[in-house]
Amino acid sequence: MLKTTVPEISNYRVFYRKVKYPRIEFTTGELVLILPYGTKPEEIYEKHSRWIEKKRAFIDECIKEAEGKELVARESKDFGQLIQNYMEEISKDLNVKANKIFFRKMKTKWASLSGRNNITANTLMKFLPENMIEYIIFHELAHLIERRHNKKFWKIIEFRYPNHNHYEKSLFGYWVKIQEGEIL
Numbered sequence: 001m002l003k004t005t006v007p008e009i010s011n012y013r014v015f016y017r018k019v020k021y022p023r024i025e026f027t028t029g030e031l032v033l034i035l036p037y038g039t040k041p042e043e044i045y046e047k048h049s050r051w052i053e054k055k056r057a058f059i060d061e062c063i064k065e066a067e068g069k070e071l072v073a074r075e076s077k078d079f080g081q082l083i084q085n086y087m088e089e090i091s092k093d094l095n096v097k098a099n100k101i102f103f104r105k106m107k108t109k110w111a112s113l114s115g116r117n118n119i120t121a122n123t124l125m126k127f128l129p130e131n132m133i134e135y136i137i138f139h140e141l142a143h144l145i146e147r148r149h150n151k152k153f154w155k156i157i158e159f160r161y162p163n164h165n166h167y168e169k170s171l172f173g174y175w176v177k178i179q180e181g182e183i184l
Helices: 041-047 049-066 076-094 123-127 130-142 151-160 164-180
Strands: 002-004 013-017 023-027 030-036 101-104 111-113 119-122
Touching: 023 049, 030 041, 041 049, 049 164, 076 101, 076 123, 076 130, 111 130, 119 123, 119 130, 123 130, 123 164, 130 151, 130 164, 151 164
Parallel strands: 013 030, 101 119
Antiparallel strands: 002 013, 023 030, 111 119
């Protein structure tokens, strides 16, 4: 993989890969362009500048909000039991069943659902308030009904969390807070 930084604009990184279409990501707050060989990063940046600036404003707002957040001191054993309790409760509510749950430290996600219906929970979730953990588990279990983040998925989320945008924003703020505390 060839990694190149564009000198004219130092607020993003560029990776050239053998891909068909350009991809733009904000990985833990940093803008990354993943481009096919020969693509000019300035053109992609310019083409998507409105989306990029909107996303940057959101991230800046979350960082500011993170200043007032408090992390929870929770033992791993208590965290595991809390997750199990939420899994059972929410599974009944949604009439779904995940296969297994695994715990590991993850670099960019709070949790994920595998193709085999296993949930992997980021061990860093143990520093979150209970309502945030519950939201994450609900979010992952909702993927058992709808795999993609489309309208149908967000309708399922809105069933229990009509203010899900608040939770998503708050979770990003907690992510920033955890990184600041160098827990990662």
